[in-house]
Amino acid sequence: MSDVVIEAKNIEKWYGPTLALKDVSLVVDRGEIVAVTGPSGCGKSTLLHCLSGILRPDQGSVHFQQRDLTVQSEAARSRLRRTAFGVLFQFGQIVPELTAVENVTLPLQLGGSRYRDAAVRAQRLLDRLGVGDLAGKRPGEMSGGQQQRVALARALVTEPEVLFADEPTGALDSLAGEQVMVELVRLAREHGTTVLVVTHNVQVAAYADREIAMRDGRVESAGRVTVTGEVR
Amino acid sequence: MSTTHALLGVLAARGISHGYELKREHDRRLLGVKPLAFGQMYTTLARMLRDGYIAEAEHQRVGGPDRVAYRLTPGGHTELVNWLSQAVPPAAYVSAQLFVKVIVALIATPDEATARSFLATQRAAHLERMRELTKTKTAGGASVTELAVADYLLNHLDADLRWMATTLDRISQLRSEVAA
Numbered sequence: 001m002s003d004v005v006i007e008a009k010n011i012e013k014w015y016g017p018t019l020a021l022k023d024v025s026l027v028v029d030r031g032e033i034v035a036v037t038g039p040s041g042c043g044k045s046t047l048l049h050c051l052s053g054i055l056r057p058d059q060g061s062v063h064f065q066q067r068d069l070t071v072q073s074e075a076a077r078s079r080l081r082r083t084a085f086g087v088l089f090q091f092g093q094i095v096p097e098l099t100a101v102e103n104v105t106l107p108l109q110l111g112g113s114r115y116r117d118a119a120v121r122a123q124r125l126l127d128r129l130g131v132g133d134l135a136g137k138r139p140g141e142m143s144g145g146q147q148q149r150v151a152l153a154r155a156l157v158t159e160p161e162v163l164f165a166d167e168p169t170g171a172l173d174s175l176a177g178e179q180v181m182v183e184l185v186r187l188a189r190e191h192g193t194t195v196l197v198v199t200h201n202v203q204v205a206a207y208a209d210r211e212i213a214m215r216d217g218r219v220e221s222a223g224r225v226t227v228t229g230e231v232r
Numbered sequence: 233m234s235t236t237h238a239l240l241g242v243l244a245a246r247g248i249s250h251g252y253e254l255k256r257e258h259d260r261r262l263l264g265v266k267p268l269a270f271g272q273m274y275t276t277l278a279r280m281l282r283d284g285y286i287a288e289a290e291h292q293r294v295g296g297p298d299r300v301a302y303r304l305t306p307g308g309h310t311e312l313v314n315w316l317s318q319a320v321p322p323a324a325y326v327s328a329q330l331f332v333k334v335i336v337a338l339i340a341t342p343d344e345a346t347a348r349s350f351l352a353t354q355r356a357a358h359l360e361r362m363r364e365l366t367k368t369k370t371a372g373g374a375s376v377t378e379l380a381v382a383d384y385l386l387n388h389l390d391a392d393l394r395w396m397a398t399t400l401d402r403i404s405q406l407r408s409e410v411a412a
Contacts, residue, residue, distance in 0.1 A: 039397070182370050202393050203386055206362035207370075213352075221352055 003030045004063075005162060005194045006051055011060030013046050020046045021057065022217040028162075033188060033195040034223075035205035038214035044198045045166055047214065051196065052085050052164045053077035064162070082110055086155035086193075088184075090167035093151065094139050100126060100150045101135040107158050118157075125153040129183050145176030152180060156187055163188060165197040169204055181207045235276045238262060240285060240312040243304045248289045250301040251277060263381040277302065285311050330354070330392055334399055344403050351396055358389050365389075 006028040013021040020043045028034055036044045049055040051062055053069045054077075062069045064084070069077055081087065086107075094103040104122035105115060113121075126132045129149045131142075139147050148168065155163055168184065169177030185207050188195045197208060205211050210223040242257045243249060249257070251273060259267045280286045285308030292299045304312075337350045365382045368374060374382070 039401075178369075185370065202359065202362065202390050203366075206359060206366040206386070208363075211359055213355075220348075221356075223356070 004028070005030045005032075005065060006196075007063040008047075008051060009061045009063075011047075011050055011057040011062060013043075013050060013055065013057045015046075020217055021050065024060070024217075024219050026212060026219060026222055028194060028196065030194055031189075031192045032210065033185060033197070033208045034210050034212055035208035036196060036198045036212045036214060037200065037202070037205050038220070039200065042214045043217040044200075044214050048164050048166055048196060048198045052087060052162075053080055054087075082107060083158060084161045086158065086160035086163040088148075088151055088155040088163065088165040088168050090170040094147060094154065096139050099136050099138055100131065100142070100153075103139075103150055104153045104157050107154060111158065122153065122157055125157055126150065128187070129153050130179075143176070144172050145179060148172060148176070148180050149183065152184055152187075156191075156193070159191060160193060162194045162196065165195065167199055167201075168197060169199070169201065174203075177201075177204070234315065235268065235272065236280060236285070237312060237315045238265075239273070239276060239280065240304065240308055240315075243286065243302060244309065244312060248301050248303045250292060250299045252299070254302070261377055263378060280308065283311075284308070334396055338399070338403060347403065348400060351400060355393060355396065358393055362386055362389050 004027050006026075008024055008026050011021055011024045012019065022043075024043075024047060036047060038044050046055065050057045053062070053064075053072070056070055060070070064080065069080070072080075094100075095106070098106075101119055101122045104126060105113075105118035108118035108121065109115060123132060123135055126135050126149075129152060131146050131149045131153070134142055134146055134150070139150070142150070148171075152168070155165075163184070165184065169180055172180065181204060184195070184197075187193070195208070197204065199205055211221070212219055212223060213221045238258055239254055242254055242261065245261075246253065246257055251270075254277075255268050255270065255273050258273075259265075277286065281288070281302075284305055286302045287305050289301045289303040292301055333354070334351060337347045365386050369379055369382045369386075
């Protein structure tokens with residue numbers, strides 16, 4: 001049985017006259033941690049947005065567990081993002097008016113959980129990430145690394161199949177970034193979560209099992225060894 | 233690398249130690265540096281004795297020949313402090329094999345794609361080593377010294393890769409210079 005979780009076939013994405021993704025095809029297996037790397041403007045964030053259903057490619061298909069996201073409605077893709085996907089951005093984008101625990105409960109409440117149940121799960125995850133004592137604090141009272149760990153908790157609290165992380169350490173110093181990556185990888189391994197992490201930082205890519213290197217909107221190397229021994 | 237100063241540092245950290253202990257501690261503390269050969273160590277210790285940096289502290293006998301234990305002298309301590317106080321000269325030029333290989337790949341390959349394919353192989357090898365080091369760091373139980381060594385190696389491999397990426401971005405410029 002195939003263990004492919006995500007498969008993109010020949011996708012293209014245009015921004016006006018600019019072709020941001022050119023004939024991109026890739027597969028990601030269940031439980032894999034994959035780094036998407038490349039210079040600024042190479043299309044790696046656009047690729048992440050297409051794979052997570054935030055953007056719809058202009059050509060090609062994106063399958064998640066054999067479902068083609070490109071033919072699904074916006075509502076269906078949004079539901080998928082709430083239930084099966086977790087998303088983590090460079091600047092955590094946690095809600096400044098809410099406390100840490102309230103931020104983490106949000107995805108659960110959107111899914112219909114009662115606040116009390118959601119808060120218990122959120123607190124447990126915040127504890128695991130070493131920021132449990134900040135549960136009642138607002139983002140403005142936390143360091144960047146602490147905010148990002150709260151954002152990571154929010155991305156993982158629904159126990160998603162796939163975590164999409166876009167430059168998750170880009171706004172952090174090296175030690176705070178290391179802590180976020182260590183926790184991200186540890187939790188993903190424990191739960192068998194598939195992770196796609198976009199980064200221009202090779203030291204972040206070194207946490208991944210495999211590198212998909214992009215250049216000028218194309219996949220330059222997908223880090224898979226073919227039967228002929230060629231790295232592709 | 234100054235073996236003399238590395239051994240002075242190890243001796244300062246451990247106190248009185250015999251040769252085998254110094255070698256073992258040198259190799260453990262300086263992971264990533266080539267392990268010290270016994271011959272080289274005893275030659276260096278003899279030189280340090282001659283220069284007055286160390287002195288024989290005691291002779292130990294544990295079921296075999298006598299083993300000499302050494303201690304740091306005040307002169308050795310001064311030498312160690314002087315050495316630590318001096319900045320390491322920033323390298324004026326790179327002599328690494330990698331540097332030569334990348335430049336040769338740029339000038340001797342028929343097209344950009346071929347050069348890139350050679351360098352992609354190098355990148356994969358670097359990244360594989362970086363994955364191993366990252367696992368060492370994140371496995372838990374690593375000492376501060378081991379973390380520091382892993383960080384040192386990771387940052388240097390990272391620097392190599394960033395330099396390679398920049399160099400590839402200059403590829404057309406370099407090719408036109410070679411062709412000129």
